[in-house]
Amino acid sequence: MDAIDLLSGVLTKTGDLVDGVTADQLGLPTPCDEYDVETLRNHLVGWLLVFAAGSQERRHEGDPTAYVCGADPAGEFRAAAADLVAGWRTHGFDREVRVVGGRSPAESVFNMALMEYMAHGWDLAVATGQPVPFTEQEAARTLARAEATLPPQYRGEGMPFGDIVPVAEDAPAVSRFAGFLGRRAAADDATG
Structure with missing residues (x-):
């Protein structure tokens, strides 16, 4: 499995989680x-x-923090995921990519997207009681990329990531990944 196949698999599984959300779960x-x-x-x-816009060499217009899904959130997610994967397949990694606030090395942006969609897929699964769908191989490879990408200065109070939550070394890779990104429920997830 190459890196783009890894991302595609994570996005497919996260899209399935988005599709599995029911109306009565929205406030959870x-x-x-x-x-x-x-x-x-x-x-x-x-x-x-x-x-997706960055991977396709487009500039994204609009504020992602103000985005509100329409009537088919899973369809919107899957269309954007397909666009993202196609952008990486077409334009590759030998470049800089614009996300917000400037351009960054493609590999770093790719790793950020991979971390984002596995972490928040895990969050969505835990919140809605859906099974965490990521394979051991997907989680282990994403954890390795996260460890190589996420510097300590982005952790802690007021930062994008929490402090590392200790999880047993023999816990499933997805629990170790969630713990690495500061998810407190990761320790419980690994033991129970």
Whole structure:
């Protein structure tokens, strides 16, 4: 499995989680303190549009934090995911990619997208009681990319990522990944 196939698999599984959300779950809390399920779903699609535009060498217009899904959130997610994957397949990694606020090395942007959609897929699964769908191989490879990408200065109070939550070394890779990204429920997920 190459890197783009890895991303495609994670996006497909996260899209299935988006599709599995029911109307009565929209107000449920998620492992991300600032998001309920509906806000997380909007975040997932809004930022996917940004990542897709960058991968396709387009400039994204609009504020991803203000994005609100329409009547078919899963359809919107899947269309943007297909656009993102096609952009990576067409334009590759030997370039800089615009996300927000400037251009960054393609590999870093790719890793950010991969981390974003596995982490928030995990969040959505935990919040809605759906099984966490990511395979051991997907989670292990995403964790390795996260460890290589996420510097300590982006962790802690007021930062995009929480402090690392200790998870047993022999826990499933998806639980270790969630713990690495600061998800408190990861330790419980690994043991129970």
